[in-house]
Amino acid sequence: MALKIVKPGLFTSVQDLGRPGYFHLGIPISGAMDRFAMRTANMLVGNAEDAAGLEAVFMGPEIEFTEDAVVAVTGASMPIMVDGDPVGGWSSFAVKAGQTLSFGFLKSGARIYIAVSGGIDTTPDLGSRSTYPIGALGGIEGRPVQAGDEIPVGNSNPVAAGRTVQTELRRMPGSPAELRVLPGLYWHRLTEEAGTGFFEDTWTVAPEADRMGYRFKGGRALEFVDREQPFGAGADPSNIVDGCYSYGSIQVPGGTEPIVLHRDAVSGGGYFTLGAIISADMDLIGQLQPNTPVRFVKVDMERALAARADRRKMLQKIREELV
Amino acid sequence: MKTRYTFGGDEHIYVEMDEEMSLDAFFKSLSMSNVVRAENIPGVTEICPANASFQVKFDPDVTHPDEMMKRIQELEHKAEGAEKRLATRIIEVPVFYQDPWTQETLMRFRERHQDPSGTDLEYAARINGYDNAEAFIEAHYSSPWFVSMVGFVAGLPFLYQLVERDKQLQVPKYLRPRTDTPKQTVGYGGCFSCIYSVRGAGGYQMFGITPMPIYDPEQEVSYLKDFMVFFRPGDVVKWKPIDREEYDRIVAAVEAGTYTPRIAEVDFDLAEFNADMAGTNAKLMEALNGS
Structure with a gap:
């Protein structure tokens, strides 16, 4: 199972809950900036909360799925589409082999979190898959994703699509x-x-x-x-x-x-x-x-x-x- | 020296040994971070020693911040009693001063510098009372340095020169930080020298470049196979000035996997150093040259 990156978005990176223990050497914890949204996305698709997913800022990627999967997108408000048909945020939905996940323009917030049942299965560096580009650690060769990348996904016990988080539990900043x-x-x-x-x-x-x-x-x-x-x-x-x-x-x-x-x-x-x-x-x-x-x-x-x-x-x- | 304890949000305790830099403050921060590590306090996730301070990151759900603060404060007397002596190593680091790459970079960011008409080295020489860049360079490489902190970004060492306070070189950082610094640039800010472990932003003055990699996430460099970060606090460094030919030779040797930095095991005793700086440095150099 793999995610084929058709379009990478602006800065989309593999992140989990980070790489503690190396800050004394100048290697930061990294991981999802909005850990609440990352954890929730993982829960929705039945992953461990510290499984790796994708973090995309301001602009979503376009991803083709090589196999069936259950997916959830949390965080910023951004239209989500599977082969062009809209699906809801903060909810689990099914994507079939060959289908493409894409996104519309950002409405509010800044970062979306994409969890896929099974979790992203790139090689961990120092115990984490989180991407830290300055130190070239984690993710795909220590960099954000690029068009043409095939990102491996682990095996999973499938969970149901249609699970959702109630609106009042979707924690986002107010304005100001x-x-x-x-x-x-x-x-x-x-x-x-x-x-x-x-x-x-x-x-x-x-x-x-x-x-x-x-x-x-x-x-x-x-x-x-x-x-x-x-x-x-x-x-x-x-x-x-x-x-x-x-x-x-x-x-x-x-x-x-x-x-x-x-x-x-x-x-x-x-x-x-x-x-x-x-x-x-x-x-x-x-x-x-x-x-x-x-x-x-x-x-x-x-x-x-x-x-x-x-x-x-x-x-x-x-x-x-x-x- | 007055120790100051404070919280950094609800997950960090920050301890400043002294407002000013000294080897005494460094040794105390290193000792305290060692005793805190040995204490294995539940919930501690990171212990970071710095030049004259250290920081503990912890999970406040495991140990309440007030309790954590109390336990760390109680360890201060242990650190004060600790021997100010380190079994460490001295490393010769080749430096190509006034190299073309930092030269190109400093010209590119000239409008962010205190003195847009000269180079970083000419400026540093002038404000430290040296006649020219060459004399300043000699002061930079003549006495050894002490790695007093590793950090900022991946594996970057901060170094403090092992000389009397009145001989310390001091330069300000750039007025506005650069967005680019060549990898392995030897830099300077405040009283600290540094080696930029990776290419990136930076505010330190740029003096030269070393051909010796000090961070390798791929762990392909022969001497970084065990761990990707070369330096640790307490390492002693001696800069060795090299020319372009030597620089190219070392770059090729690193590529070929045949380069090994010159390293010798040494003991560093703070009291001994404070009593006789020239003598202690001479012994360090003897150990290095005998290796």
Whole structure:
């Protein structure tokens, strides 16, 4: 069983839940940016939740199936077609051998997740099939898919088509998108006024937004507390002695445009970070298009953990409904 | 040195040993990451030592963040008591300074640089008080370096020179990062040198290029067959200036699978180094040259 890529889309890559354990060598976790949608797509087709699927951003691929399969597409809202006939998102549907899966124009969100019963069966690198192009790991030769690729799919116990996730369990960002932030890390470098302004302002997603990080613009520039820069840090007040970066951490080079590091994050560098997006909201970033308005919302650890539990409960509810 | 503990979201604890760079801060961060690893705290998924800080990534559903914080803080005294001594290796890394490839790249991104009229090396020489690029290059390769962090992207080493603070070379990063850097460029930013393990974006000044691969996901390079990443924190590096002819020869040898970097096993003792830097470096070089 294989998926023949007829058209690759804009940037379509094999992803699973990632490659933990190598961040100390600069190899990031990678994996689906919207893990909620990836897990759900896998559940719909009866795969293990950490099976590999395809992540496509802004534009869907065109895929010919060599054998019958059950498929589900979750995440962004984008018309889905099998041989030109529309099928629904967040639901399982059958694709027969020789049929083609294709997509229309993106309506909302940014990334779709395509799960195929049996899961994508490319060779794992360091324990994961996730594509990390900078390090040439995972996926097909460590790169996004290209026209002509034949992507192997594993064996499966077929599940029924027509399984669906209820609308209220399809977690997507609102507008403006609210991203919850736990202040910390080098928060103390900011003046009180800058700290307040960061949460008051409405930001928009900049064009430089990818799997490594999302850049935001439009808010007021941040002012730093005066200090003599420490030895080895560099002259700019936003510089620190190069340290590790947290996933979701927010760096603001020069104090102007915040960058949130995501699944393909660089593991360290010399910019101060003011805190991090809470783990529960990392999925939502993967669904933001450029120019989307965004508010950063300040939370404490208790609220961060409550949000994490809410997300887990939502996934559990989907799991129970689909079993 | 004042240790600072903080959360990075709900899944990370970040510990800064010191605001400024020093080998003492590096040794403490390495010791702490070692004792945290040995402690096997449930839920820990990543332990990342850096120049003067380290980070732990964990699953807060397994161990509550407050509990994780408490357990890591309790380990600080163990790290302080740890010997500041490393059984490590010294590696000779050939560098073709002022090579045509970084030269072409730095000209392409000149408008992002502090000094659009010169090269990165001429600029670095001037702001560090050297008469010309050649004198600066000599300062760069004359004393050995210490790998104080591996990261940024796949297998990239940050290196700190084993000399007195007043002899440390310091240069700012580019005003705006480049979108391109040749693979295996030897770069410089702040007080750190680095080797770009892969081609890509970068903000460090570019001094030269090494023909020696340090990251190979295919694991075809003879000395990267066991693991795709060459460097680890604590490695000692000695740059060896080479010319185009030598560069081409090494590139061919790497291709043919016959190139082996020159490496010697050494012990590095921080107290010994601090007491006699020149003497310690001479011993390191003796070990390398005797290999």
